[in-house]
Amino acid sequence: xxxxxxxxxNVRLVDGTGAPAIENAVFVFFNGDTxxxxxLVYCGSAAxxxxxxxxxxxxxxxxxxxxxxxxxxxxxxxxxHLSLELPYLPYYVDKFGDAYRAMVTYRRACEALLCGVTxxxxxxxxxxxxxxxxxxxxxxxxxxxxxxxxxxxxxxxxGHGHNTPRNVECSGADEFIRGLRxxxxxGVDQIKLMYTGxxxxxxxxxxxxxxxxxxxxxxxxxxxxxxxxxxxxLSNDKAIAQAVRLxxxxxxxxxxxxxxxxxMMAKKGTFLTPTLVVSxxxxxxxxxxxxxxxxxxxxxxxQEHIRSCRRAVxxxxxxxxxxxxxxxxxIDGTTPTVRETELLVEDVGMTPLQAIRCATRNGAELCxxxxxxxxxxPGKLGDFLIVEGRPDENIRDLRNLRxxxxxxxxxxxxxxxxxxxxxxxxxxxxxxxxxxxxxx
Numbered sequence: 001x002x003x004x005x006x007x008x009x010n011v012r013l014v015d016g017t018g019a020p021a022i023e024n025a026v027f028v029f030f031n032g033d034t035x036x037x038x039x040l041v042y043c044g045s046a047a048x049x050x051x052x053x054x055x056x057x058x059x060x061x062x063x064x065x066x067x068x069x070x071x072x073x074x075x076x077x078x079x080x081h082l083s084l085e086l087p088y089l090p091y092y093v094d095k096f097g098d099a100y101r102a103m104v105t106y107r108r109a110c111e112a113l114l115c116g117v118t119x120x121x122x123x124x125x126x127x128x129x130x131x132x133x134x135x136x137x138x139x140x141x142x143x144x145x146x147x148x149x150x151x152x153x154x155x156x157x158x159g160h161g162h163n164t165p166r167n168v169e170c171s172g173a174d175e176f177i178r179g180l181r182x183x184x185x186x187g188v189d190q191i192k193l194m195y196t197g198x199x200x201x202x203x204x205x206x207x208x209x210x211x212x213x214x215x216x217x218x219x220x221x222x223x224x225x226x227x228x229x230x231x232x233x234l235s236n237d238k239a240i241a242q243a244v245r246l247x248x249x250x251x252x253x254x255x256x257x258x259x260x261x262x263x264m265m266a267k268k269g270t271f272l273t274p275t276l277v278v279s280x281x282x283x284x285x286x287x288x289x290x291x292x293x294x295x296x297x298x299x300x301x302x303q304e305h306i307r308s309c310r311r312a313v314x315x316x317x318x319x320x321x322x323x324x325x326x327x328x329x330x331i332d333g334t335t336p337t338v339r340e341t342e343l344l345v346e347d348v349g350m351t352p353l354q355a356i357r358c359a360t361r362n363g364a365e366l367c368x369x370x371x372x373x374x375x376x377x378p379g380k381l382g383d384f385l386i387v388e389g390r391p392d393e394n395i396r397d398l399r400n401l402r403x404x405x406x407x408x409x410x411x412x413x414x415x416x417x418x419x420x421x422x423x424x425x426x427x428x429x430x431x432x433x434x435x436x437x438x439x440x
Contacts, residue, residue: 003057004031005041006408010065013043014392016073016360016375018353021392027071028053029382029408035140038408043376066416067388070397072356073376074118074383074406076363077337079252079273079322082108082133083126083165086288086436090202094126094165096440101165102129104440109133109144110425110432111328115335118383118406119146119374120327121367123192123231123252124153126166131186143423145406146383148190148367150231151183154219155194159210160201160233167194173218176211180222189368190250191223193232196239198253199278199297206235206255206301213242220247229368231273237261237308244270250366252322253278255301257308262315271366272312273322276343277336279305284331288436306347313348320366321359329435338398345395352395382408386415 006029013025026049028042041053082105085095096104105125112120122130134147154176155161157169168179180191195211197204204210216232223230224247231250234240240251241261250271265272279302285295313319321344323336332339337359344355364374373383384405389397403418404411412421426432 004060005029005054005057006031006060006062007054008062008064008071009046010063011386012068012070012390013376014070014072014353014356015043015377016357018357018361020353021070021390025071027376030057031408035407035409038382040376040378040380040382040408042378062417064386064415064417068390069386069388069402069415070391071376071384071386072391073360073374074385074404075116075321075337075359076119076121076367076374077112077117077322077327077359078121078320078363078366079123079275079324080112080120080327081124081324082122082130082326084324084326084436087285087290088200088294089163092163092165096126096165098127098129098166101126102132105129106133106136106142106144107425107432107440108326108328108435109137109147110423111326111435113143113145113406113411113423114404114432115328115337116385116401116404117145117327117337118404119148119363119367119369121148121150121190121322121363123150123322124161124164124167124194125149126152126164128186131188135187142425143406146369146373148369149188150190150192151186151188153192153194153233154179154183156210156215159194160196160198160204161194170215173212173214176215176219177222180219184226184228188228191219191228191230193219193230195232195243196235198233198235199255199301200294202291202293206297207238209236209239209242213246216243216248217246229366240265244268254308254312255279255305257311259311259315262312262317265312266316270317271320271362272309272317273320273366274305274309274312275322275324275340276305276309276347277331277340278324280343281325281331284325284329306343309344309348313350318362318365319344319358320363321355326435328433330437334399341398342395353392355395356392382406386413
């Protein structure tokens with residue numbers, strides 16, 4: 001069977017490394033007999049392109065000169081809960097059950113891919129449903145995004161997340177170690193702790209530190225002994241500083257951060273996923289019928305959340321893009337992953353190129369998949385998007401999604417030259433969208 005190449009011309013290229021866009025690029029990828037054979041072949045300037053790289057196969061040429069289009073890596077959302085249910089309730093209720101939850105998890109993973117999120121990190125999904133969905137996608141049973149899963153989160157008794165179905169409640173270092181080892185046995189990729197209070201708890205504050213230093217130290221040691229990164233829900237500076245000193249890999253949220261803690265994070269190489277959209281989604285929460293206490297806490301956290309993220313950027317902390325909200329949730333005229341990049345630019349002060357790097361390369365590094373995806377370079381797997389416009393100059397052009405590819409395979413396209421959807425778990429003509437607003 002002759003090789004099959006696709007050559008895209010007259011397109012701009014933003015490769016995800018933070019390098020300036022190539023204005024007149026050529027983008028070439030190869031499709032083999034199986035998906036595992038597919039690879040990027042050339043991603044660079046037209047002036048340096050050698051057509052002989054495709055001489056041993058058939059070529060499909062795609063000319064995008066009819067408008068201004070930019071190719072960039074697929075987006076990576078590093079803070080997702082695919083079993084998210086809203087509004088948050090102050091008591092335990094399991095609406096889905098274990099078996100049905102796997103169906104909901106897969107549906108929402110599909111929605112994420114169709115929104116341009118080609119890789120996501122699940123940071124606490126009830127039971128083993130997300131692990132099962134990851135395994136099925138990885139084995140080729142179903143299509144879907146790449147999933148890096150933390151399995152069920154570990155939380156202290158009566159702490160943040162205790163009323164979330166199937167989180168693992170623990171008290172004392174020994175119980176946390178036992179719970180963590182249980183997650184390792186299920187095959188998780190990373191570990192997630194619920195360290196402090198948060199915005200979503202009716203009877204907790206963001207300044208509450210709910211885990212002891214002994215418990216946290218024990219979890220970090222066991223995770224690292226088993227070659228796993230460990231992330232934690234962390235709301236306040238005091239707890240973050242403690243966690244970073246103990247060796248935590250990934251800080252989630254950080255509603256308050258001091259300059260000193262930011263410098264320590266940068267020195268130690270600690271990742272930060274700020275989830276700014278969580279404190280800037282008042283209308284979204286109201287549509288879900290969220291309680292007044294939740295709305296008040298969210299609004300009160302918003303400005304210091306931005307200032308804290310700004311300090312982290314200035315200190316050189318590695319920022320990733322995560323949302324807490326489902327990647328397919330409609331918010332402010334777009335999706336949460338795109339909205340998060342806008343907040344990083346418009347409120348925090350990043351350049352668009354920096355924000356794109358957060359949503360691509362940095363996320364891949366945190367997820368441990370940088371060798372395969374996150375940037376557009378020859379030999380990588382070919383997770384990429386095409387948007388209309390110049391998102392490296394105007395971040396809101398990320399809203400103009402025109403094509404999604406995962407692993408050099410077309411997911412969907414509404415380019416004038418190619419209007420088709422190769423992936424959809426629904427029947428023809430039925431949309432796969434809606435996020436938490438789809439009541440299952």
